Amino acid sequence: MLAMSEVNCIKLLRNQKSKSINSIANTLGINWRTAKKYADEDDIPQETQVKKRGMMYEEDWGDIVSDWLIEDRKLHRKKRRTNKTIFEQLQELGFSGSYRTVCNYIQDWNAGKVNDDSTKDQNYERLQHPPGEAQVDFGKMEGVKDGKYIDIHGLSLSLPFSNSAFCVPLPGENQECFLYGLKTIFKQMGGVPKSIRIDNLKAAVVRPRGRHEEVQFTDEFIQFANYYGFEIQDCNPYSGHEKGHVENKVGYIRYNFATPSPVMESFDQLTDELHERLKKDRQRMHFSKQTIIDVLYEEEQNHFIELPENDYPVFKEKWVRANKYGEVMIDQVKVHIPKSYNFGQIRLVLYWDSFKVVSPNGELLHEDFRPYMHNERNIPWESILYSWLNKPRVVTYSRYKPYLPTRIYEYIRIENMELRKERIRWLIQYLTWYDMNQII
Template identity: 55%
Template sequence: MLAMPEINHIKKLRNEKSLSINEICRRTGFSWETVKKYADEDQLPSEKIPPKCGMMYTEKWGEIVSDWLMEDLALKKKLRRNNINIFDALKKLGFPGSYRTVCNFVKEWKEKRLDQDDTFKEEYDRLTHPPAEAQIDFGITEVVQDGKVKDIHCLIMSLPFSNGGYTVPLPAENQQCFLEGLKGLFQQLGRVPRKVRIDNLAAAVVRARGKLGDTVFTEGFQLFASHYGFEAEACNAGKGNEKGHVENKVGYIRYNHFTPSPVIRDLKHLQEMLVKKTKEDHKRPHYSKDEKIQDLIEEEKKYCLALPENDYPVFKQETVTANKYGEITVDGELIHIPTSYQYSQLSLMTYWDAYKVISPHGEIVGEGPRPYMNQSRELPWAQVLKMWRSKPRSIAHSRYSPYLPGRIANYLTIDSIPLRKERVEWLLGLIMTYTMNEIDEEFYELLPASDRSAASPEAHPYGVNWHMYDALRPDAPVLGGDPK
């Protein structure tokens, strides 16, 4: 794979100088296939799920050893197979690997699943302004949502030539939000500026211009800029006045679009409001030219680049490990992923507004909105009930017990462990069709026949008269009336 400067050089020769593939090959020395790939094809990042390598993971041997280790846990320690016994038994089955391969696999298996006592772990400023040049900056504004004041990060793009401005509200200023915001700004404009001047924000700049050399941009931002075709420029360190137009635009938008603080439902609602305000604002005349801003923008768009045909996927992929409680860290907050403790490593995909956790086998084991979105997410009841089915005694002390609706909570808190397990099985059969709240609301209609007869609690030794239980509530109807 070529380095980003070489890729950008090929694209410039192709798009700006209109050279043929053969001529670019002659100038650069690269093969025809390589030049064709980088000159005419989009180079988009893809989500890479790192598979476990080695015969213990890609073939049957790891599964065989795992089964043996699980069997041995039911035996006394002196009766269990050691590493040599396991290796000898595998050799008889035709195992082509080495003894060290077996030892490493057994060690990893035990470290992940067992405590030290071999018991299972608990899931614990430019003076001239030519057209097609833009300036970008973040600004913090204030809104009212759900009766509370909330700060919103707005990414603002100004066009000094036409004095036009566009705004995209975002929950944070990380790289995913920054790149997603740029996509939104370009879509509002309908074109891509040829040159974009930014501040030395961490989402795009690794090292500012100085004694050590020119600006060093992050690889993700370079790839984004290459896809859209614009030239990125960063201000000198501490020289915000070099993008003074957008600095003024941030203040203008804050005082004209966010005073008084608008009442919003969510970011999408705010975006709709800002688009409407922006279109109205562009109808005013330019401060020094005898034309409206919207007419100048249309003129400026002639000098801009067209939007690429393929959308750019914005995400960040990293490898994470769950702690002993089955939790991973997203945006500095611990999030419980019920089955994460089963894997030594997981892939965490973070988008501007959401996250996704993927197992080494490519299965999505958890997903939801990023914590800073302040959105609610469904509790993983299906996975929780599966854990309770295997450990029915843990229901009373589970972290999820306080979140059970009243009827279901009392239905599960019964002394008989076999009956408790039976009731968890009943819930498991319903949770794929109903939500937990729906099951609680239609509790009597969905209740098994053995528990449905309120008049015959003797039908089961641990039966509960649910009508009489509901009658104890202050707002309950008279006994004998509608149970709902």
């Protein structure tokens, strides 16, 4: 390769002096082809192109990850898979590479995106957390039940000393769900934390702390705390960092155990499954203490308060009136209660998942699940199937694959891609008139 001064000399002789290629080659003592190359060809800078090598590029794994990233990009950020989740799902498909290989590929795929969070300056005082101190907060997640999306409000309790966490999926964030969730977590822990830090949860706080007045908790929450014996610690207004540990745990649980949205049979089943997975998660190393989290948790259990002998009943009771149609408003939904209009007032008893209506003389008029237990949303199968129509091979490893009814999945997973496309078109056509359960 010639130096730039020699290239410049060739260009000068050719363009300014009108020398021939032979004359330039003889004058400079270089090969004729070299003189021809630098005299007549444009010499412009070119970016070095590095051909990607490795199993992510030479095999289909990179295409699979790209398809997943494209799928997730259409979703809200909180519902997207983490690198760890993608790596674990690749392993289930037979991937033999390392976690770092997957991370490097995802980093290349995301190249060019700007992280605005790096411009923020947020400095807080590092808090000290003694053993037996807990933090509590709600976090929204999503599940799939009977082929439809349902909203899940996960009540998370974290123990900063040991970095342990517990989570109970619930249908709402009202007082009944909050107290039931805490009671369930205490049973999972086998004890009660000495203190629990909360922010201004409506389920527990009547009035937050003001400039000249203290926070006011609900009577029901104070009664609950007195029964179990824990101290309530409230956060200052607009100071979420004071319970930053549980804030991080809410995201950790969502990304590692609820993304993609888990298929669930019931809230009780999902509660047990989350408990087992979080128990297994305690086998990893603490991020700063270089000790297994489960070892620290066993040490922290010595600081718990013993559980009371009797179970604490969680319910809310109030007197209501039915309208002339025999309807009572429950969870912003009008529910028909037989014979309710015959009485001036009826007693409504609300549990976290159900309710019952009792007449003034003690007759049970009606009982059922609370209306929000039936809140569900259809999975957008039509748009999903249209995307599969463009990339039919994605069917076998799509994030939506577990949500497909078994018979439908077996119907469209046929190896012949043209036939697979034809069957996907058939499903799209029938979704115009029927839902997925009717198509089965």
